[in-house]
Amino acid sequence: MGDLVIRNLSRTFVRDDGSELEAIRDVNLTIHKEEFICILGPSGCGKTTLLRTIAGLDRLTSGEIMLDGEKIDGPNPKVGIVFQEYSLFPWRNVIDNVAFGLEMQGMGPEERYARAEKYLDLVGLSQFSKSYPSELSGGMRQRVAVARALALDPLILLMDEPFGALDAQTRNLLQNELLEIWGKTKKTIIFVTHSVDEAVFLADRLIVLTSRPGSVCEAIPIELPRPRDRTGSGFAQVRRKVLDLIAQPRCSLQ
Amino acid sequence: MKIRGKNVPDWWLGVSAIILVIVLWQAVAVFLVKNPFILPSPVDVFSAFLDLLARDTLLKDIGVSLLHFGIGLGAALLVGIPIGILIGWYRVMDAFLDPIIEIIRPIPPLAWIPFAIVWLGLTNVAAGFVIFIGAVFPIILNTYAGFRGIPRVFVEAGKMLGCIRDRDLIRYIAVPSSLPQIATGIRIASGVGWMCLVAAELFGVSRYGLGQKLWHYYNLHQMDSVVVYMILLGMIGLLLDWLFRIYIDRHFLKWRTGEVA
Numbered sequence: 352m353g354d355l356v357i358r359n360l361s362r363t364f365v366r367d368d369g370s371e372l373e374a375i376r377d378v379n380l381t382i383h384k385e386e387f388i389c390i391l392g393p394s395g396c397g398k399t400t401l402l403r404t405i406a407g408l409d410r411l412t413s414g415e416i417m418l419d420g421e422k423i424d425g426p427n428p429k430v431g432i433v434f435q436e437y438s439l440f441p442w443r444n445v446i447d448n449v450a451f452g453l454e455m456q457g458m459g460p461e462e463r464y465a466r467a468e469k470y471l472d473l474v475g476l477s478q479f480s481k482s483y484p485s486e487l488s489g490g491m492r493q494r495v496a497v498a499r500a501l502a503l504d505p506l507i508l509l510m511d512e513p514f515g516a517l518d519a520q521t522r523n524l525l526q527n528e529l530l531e532i533w534g535k536t537k538k539t540i541i542f543v544t545h546s547v548d549e550a551v552f553l554a555d556r557l558i559v560l561t562s563r564p565g566s567v568c569e570a571i572p573i574e575l576p577r578p579r580d581r582t583g584s585g586f587a588q589v590r591r592k593v594l595d596l597i598a599q600p601r602c603s604l605q
Numbered sequence: 606m607k608i609r610g611k612n613v614p615d616w617w618l619g620v621s622a623i624i625l626v627i628v629l630w631q632a633v634a635v636f637l638v639k640n641p642f643i644l645p646s647p648v649d650v651f652s653a654f655l656d657l658l659a660r661d662t663l664l665k666d667i668g669v670s671l672l673h674f675g676i677g678l679g680a681a682l683l684v685g686i687p688i689g690i691l692i693g694w695y696r697v698m699d700a701f702l703d704p705i706i707e708i709i710r711p712i713p714p715l716a717w718i719p720f721a722i723v724w725l726g727l728t729n730v731a732a733g734f735v736i737f738i739g740a741v742f743p744i745i746l747n748t749y750a751g752f753r754g755i756p757r758v759f760v761e762a763g764k765m766l767g768c769i770r771d772r773d774l775i776r777y778i779a780v781p782s783s784l785p786q787i788a789t790g791i792r793i794a795s796g797v798g799w800m801c802l803v804a805a806e807l808f809g810v811s812r813y814g815l816g817q818k819l820w821h822y823y824n825l826h827q828m829d830s831v832v833v834y835m836i837l838l839g840m841i842g843l844l845l846d847w848l849f850r851i852y853i854d855r856h857f858l859k860w861r862t863g864e865v866a
Contacts, residue, residue: 408764434758434761438761438762441860442782442784442860485860
């Protein structure tokens with residue numbers, strides 16, 4: 352129950368001139384409930400396409416995605432997403448951003464603000480509830496985006512290089528916070544990144560994709576105990592293993 | 606944006622330029638032209654202003670003109686925003702309506718005056734119609750441009766949060782996202798509409814009105830009064846624009862950073 356099962360997923364885009372571009376080919380993947388998955392791969396390997404297909408924002412060309420026994424064929428309240436670029440609505444203040452999904456569900460103001468407040472508290476930004484996104488730093492905006500996605504209590508949280516635009520320090524901080532939130536909320540998290548360091552620090556299991564058309568090259572369970580020490584020797588060993596793997600022709604080239 | 610410290614000398618420079626122009630104008634009128642019909646002096650204009658004030662019709666003129674303007678701009682909002690939304694959101698509507706809009710748009714608003722009279726008679730609504738023609742296109746085009754410029758990520762974030770139907774996406778995502786641009790369109794429309802006012806009142810739709818009185822006093826050869834109405838038209842136009850700007854700033858400054866309005 353609660354698993355995400357991806358079977359024979361392929362996605363081909365048709366360009367304006369009629370030629371076809373195969374973004375992902377024959378991806379098979381089962382992601383368990385409460386698992387933290389990182390999807391790693393070179394730029395343009397279809398990581399984002401895979402994530403968007405799970406989100407229901409991109410249609411699949413063939414195959415199927417089942418979540419909790421239910422087929423995904425469009426945006427679904429059981430799936431939340433945090434985008435790479437800043438996606439908060441600039442015309443709504445922080446609390447109204449977080450409460451947006453609840454408002455769409457028709458929840459009354461009192462109830463939805465209480466709930467939004469709870470999630471804002473979870474990301475540590477309660478005191479900014481009346482601020483507008485333009486007044487927040489990049490890291491704070493992504494925290495709010497996490498709270499906004501979690502407010503609908505999805506089964507899965509998809510994250511598309513959410514910390515890619517942040518400086519290294521903020522990035523490390525947010526990675527720690529995300530693990531904390533994951534521990535508290537027990538969501539399945541699928542996190543796309545091109546940083547090996549980030550992936551090894553976060554993931555229970557690391558999915559390495561090949562370059563285009565993307566398919567699963569290897570799935571590596573990361574059994575380092577948490578909290579993980581970025582500078583520890585165990586961490587370095589896993590990192591080296593992953594770096595070696597993605598340097599191999601079978602993963603980097605087709 | 607100028608900072609305050611720099612603003613003070615600029616302000617005084619502007620005022621002294623106005624004073625300089627008035628003095629020059631007075632001098633040219635009195636010593637050079639010597640004919641108040643060709644060029645009434647500032648003193649003539651001011652005394653005409655006092656006369657008009659005493660005659661008590663100025664407020665009525667302003668009221669009637671604002672009525673014409675309100676009819677025109679109101680209708681332009683009611684028609685322009687929905688059309689802009691339709692062609693901005695639905696590609697089919699864009700393809701369907703764009704040629705018609707592009708054919709009608711270059712026709713000057715004043716060229717519609719004959720049909721305004723034929724269709725609506727010599728009424729306030731006829732004057733409003735001419736203003737409407739001038740005001741509706743900036744509103745349509747800016748609403749359209751605002752809709753076309755909505756970042757895709759806002760729409761997708763909305764969908765992921767359960768805002769799925771077109772109606773909801775337009776209401777909760779597209780309209781608020783493009784509101785600064787819609788507001789800019791309204792501001793431009795109000796400027797164009799005000800420009801159309803004098804001509805709209807020229808053909809005698811009402812006994813009052815700033816444009817109507819301007820022509821009336823021209824026919825009486827009272828050029829000093831004509832200047833009074835010219836200045837009033839300018840000042841009220843400026844005031845309207847200023848009010849719009851304050852409203853826009855107050856509404857959008859808090860969430861707008863670096864966007865142009």
